[in-house]
Amino acid sequence: MMPIDGGAHMNHKHALQHNIFKTIGAIADEASLDCYVIGGFVRDYFLEKKSPKDIDIVVVGSGIALAKKVASRLKGKPKVSIFKNFGTAMIKHRDLELEFVGARKESYHHDSRKPIVEDGTLEDDQKRRDFTINALALSLNSTTFGDLLDPFDGLGDLNRKLIRTPLNPDITYSDDPLRMMRAIRFASQLNFTIELKSLQAIAQSNDRLKIVSKERTIDELNKILMTDKPSIGFTLLHQTGLLPLILPELIALQGIEEVEGQRHKDNFWHTLEVVDNIAQTTDNLWLRWAALLHDIGKAPTKRFDKKIGWTFHAHEFVGSKMVYKLFKRLRLPLNDKMKFVQKMVLMSSRPVILAEDHVTDSAVRRLVFDAGDHVDDLMTLCEADITTKNPKKQKKYLNNFKKVRQKITEVEERDRVRNFQPPISGEEIMKTFDLKPSKEIGVIKEAIKEAILEGEIPNEYTAAHQYMLKKGKEIGLNPNNSE
Numbered sequence: 090m091m092p093i094d095g096g097a098h099m100n101h102k103h104a105l106q107h108n109i110f111k112t113i114g115a116i117a118d119e120a121s122l123d124c125y126v127i128g129g130f131v132r133d134y135f136l137e138k139k140s141p142k143d144i145d146i147v148v149v150g151s152g153i154a155l156a157k158k159v160a161s162r163l164k165g166k167p168k169v170s171i172f173k174n175f176g177t178a179m180i181k182h183r184d185l186e187l188e189f190v191g192a193r194k195e196s197y198h199h200d201s202r203k204p205i206v207e208d209g210t211l212e213d214d215q216k217r218r219d220f221t222i223n224a225l226a227l228s229l230n231s232t233t234f235g236d237l238l239d240p241f242d243g244l245g246d247l248n249r250k251l252i253r254t255p256l257n258p259d260i261t262y263s264d265d266p267l268r269m270m271r272a273i274r275f276a277s278q279l280n281f282t283i284e285l286k287s288l289q290a291i292a293q294s295n296d297r298l299k300i301v302s303k304e305r306t307i308d309e310l311n312k313i314l315m316t317d318k319p320s321i322g323f324t325l326l327h328q329t330g331l332l333p334l335i336l337p338e339l340i341a342l343q344g345i346e347e348v349e350g351q352r353h354k355d356n357f358w359h360t361l362e363v364v365d366n367i368a369q370t371t372d373n374l375w376l377r378w379a380a381l382l383h384d385i386g387k388a389p390t391k392r393f394d395k396k397i398g399w400t401f402h403a404h405e406f407v408g409s410k411m412v413y414k415l416f417k418r419l420r421l422p423l424n425d426k427m428k429f430v431q432k433m434v435l436m437s438s439r440p441v442i443l444a445e446d447h448v449t450d451s452a453v454r455r456l457v458f459d460a461g462d463h464v465d466d467l468m469t470l471c472e473a474d475i476t477t478k479n480p481k482k483q484k485k486y487l488n489n490f491k492k493v494r495q496k497i498t499e500v501e502e503r504d505r506v507r508n509f510q511p512p513i514s515g516e517e518i519m520k521t522f523d524l525k526p527s528k529e530i531g532v533i534k535e536a537i538k539e540a541i542l543e544g545e546i547p548n549e550y551t552a553a554h555q556y557m558l559k560k561g562k563e564i565g566l567n568p569n570n571s572e
């Protein structure tokens with residue numbers, strides 16, 4: 090990033106090219122109100138990022154009244170959504186979401202956590218915001234259009250790549266403890282450092298996260314997971330003691346034990362590496378969740394065996410069973426997204442075992458059969474799971490997975506076992522042997538499927554029909570006359 094020059098002499102009209110800003114400014118002028126665009130929009134402009142579609146407008150006066158006036162002047166007269174408790178109003182205009190708020194000064198009674206919200210100046214309002222980089226404001230009134238108001242040197246912090254609170258961090262975080270998560274999210278998103286004072290304040294009052302709703306917390310956690318290098322965020326969550334409050338299952342993976350000179354790897358730091366790896370290859374949030382949780386079953390299954398050393402027997406199964414409780418606790422969706430994560434965790438070692446051995450057709454067919462449409466995601470997860478620092482080994486593992494992928498394509502073209510549809514229906518089996526619904530039908534169906542997966546017969550009707558007759562005979566069934 091080039092150093093940002095935003096000195097007082099600079100004007101930033103070009104940040105405000107969208108017509109909506111002139112319109113809002115003119116309406117504020119008529120009402121003799123000072124009005125500014127503030128927050129993420131201004132921050133992202135200086136960072137030369139794509140303009141966000143959420144735009145925050147602060148007005149020294151009533152935000153709701155201004156929003157109503159603006160809406161009445163816009164084409165199509167958009168609806169104004171009013172959130173009275175927060176004193177805010179929102180208008181959806183084309184692809185934009187305009188959020189209006191009156192500048193506020195907040196103070197707290199000593200004996201109560203309830204703020205007394207009073208009208209304030211722009212600077213009062215900027216002071217109560219989370220970070221200096223989010224408190225930058227650009228004027229919208231015509232005579233000062235594009236002027237920057239930056240009383241806390243947010244621009245300097247953008248240059249220094251620093252997350253800093255406008256006030257004493259204890260006050261800023263106590264006003265809204267979600268900001269502890271936001272600080273870490275911004276640090277991870279922007280690759281910024283959090284000011285030491287701030288970091289200490291978070292570490293000291295991390296337990297205040299308990300009063301924040303799970304939804305808001307998870308929203309930030311998801312944003313951290315979606316950054317280019319999520320380990321930045323997770324390391325900070327760990328360092329500040331927030332992570333055990335959210336994902337104790339991950340903390341349980343930390344540490345290396347040694348028995349009789351044998352050590353296992355630290356599965357917590359390994360997991361973070363896997364998440365960083367997968368962040369380079371996919372933007373699928375749920376696949377990133379799968380990477381984060383793929384080893385959680387290793388803590389409860391860890392054993393030391395005198396003969397074979399450290400084992401984590403069935404950790405994939407145990408881990409996948411832990412996913413439901415974890416998702417429920419964090420109010421994550423208990424739908425097909427969760428099922429996908431469970432499946433990925435459950436199957437996370439399958440391609441590894443396969444690649445270690447000679448890669449047989451039938452093993453690949455079974456993998457494709459079990460993973461279905463998620464087989465590519467599973468391969469992506471397994472490739473991300475390679476964190477060895479030994480370049481020879483790394484090359485070998487990657488090569489093996491390449492072979493597995495090739496085999497998957499070959500088997501796919503030939504046998505079409507992804508989303509497998511049995512070539513012979515239960516009904517046909519019933520008709521052929523004059524059967525009523527019974528156990529035998531399932532036995533024959535399963536036998537046909539097994540024969541296809543094992544490669545004994547191709548996945549096609551004629552071969553499957555023959556096989557059905559053979560299998561029927563074996564279990565003492567006779568085809569009716571029409572056969």
Ligand code: CTP
Nearest residue numbers: 128129130143145217218219223224265267268
């Ligand atoms: N804000 C705050 N404290 C919070 C949330 C928000 O002070 N807990 C202020 C910040 O000034 C922030 C603005 O409200 O810039 C808008 O908040 P939001 O839309 O949540 O975030 P953005 O900064 O716009 O960034 P992003 O869209 O990336 O979340």
